[in-house]
Amino acid sequence: MRRVAAVFQTREAVLGAIDAARTRGLMIVTALLPAYDAAVIDAVGVPPAWCGRVALIGGIAGSAAGLLFPAWAVAQWPRVIVGGKPLLSWPTFLVIAFELMLLGAALGAVAAFLAGAWRGRRAARPLSDLVRSSASDASFALLIECPPDRAREAAELMDSQGAVTCRVG
Numbered sequence: 001m002r003r004v005a006a007v008f009q010t011r012e013a014v015l016g017a018i019d020a021a022r023t024r025g026l027m028i029v030t031a032l033l034p035a036y037d038a039a040v041i042d043a044v045g046v047p048p049a050w051c052g053r054v055a056l057i058g059g060i061a062g063s064a065a066g067l068l069f070p071a072w073a074v075a076q077w078p079r080v081i082v083g084g085k086p087l088l089s090w091p092t093f094l095v096i097a098f099e100l101m102l103l104g105a106a107l108g109a110v111a112a113f114l115a116g117a118w119r120g121r122r123a124a125r126p127l128s129d130l131v132r133s134s135a136s137d138a139s140f141a142l143l144i145e146c147p148p149d150r151a152r153e154a155a156e157l158m159d160s161q162g163a164v165t166c167r168v169g
Contacts, residue, residue: 002151003029004144006158006166011037013162014140018043020161021144026154030120032141040140054112055105062104066097139164 008014014031018040021028031044067090074080074087146154151168158166 001145002148003169004146004151004154004158004166005169006142006144006155006161006163008140008142008162009138009164010162011040011140014040014142015043017142017158017161017163020157021142021154024153024157026150026157027145029143029145031143034138034140049116051109051112051116055109058108058111059101059105061108063097063101065104066100067093070096 006017008017018028018031028044031040033040070093071088078087080087142158144154144158155166155168
């Protein structure tokens with residue numbers, strides 16, 4: 001598979017290029033934007049973020065550990081003198097469970113964010129040279145993947161849609 005990278009100056013030009021690429025059956029890998037733009041993100045077809053789900057799983061695991069670990073620790077020493085209070089005191093365990101829930105959710109969210117950033121950098125690596133050489137902070141870039149025999153067609157399509165710079169890599 002070959003990759004075609006194109007830089008555009010306007011939002012309308014990149015939206016037109018995305019529509020033209022979709023109608024021709026070309027796969028859009030990623031788009032670089034100067035700012036968040038919901039229309040371009042929807043047109044590219046970016047999957048929803050999964051950081052929230054990972055944070056939820058981390059929070060559930062942390063709170064489960066916060067409830068189970070103190071209960072296990074108390075079960076290891078059943079003859080501890082606690083002044084007439086019950087050994088398994090769930091209200092006090094809830095404080096530990098809450099703190100570990102926050103810790104697990106935070107660690108899960110950070111890990112998911114770093115994994116997503118790493119995946120995004122790998123996908124956008126071919127755009128880095130093009131963007132450094134011919135793009136500014138106010139321009140849009142589009143990366144398309146296509147078979148080697150259609151690379152020239154994709155480059156011509158991007159040029160016809162108003163690409164300032166187009167490279168086949």
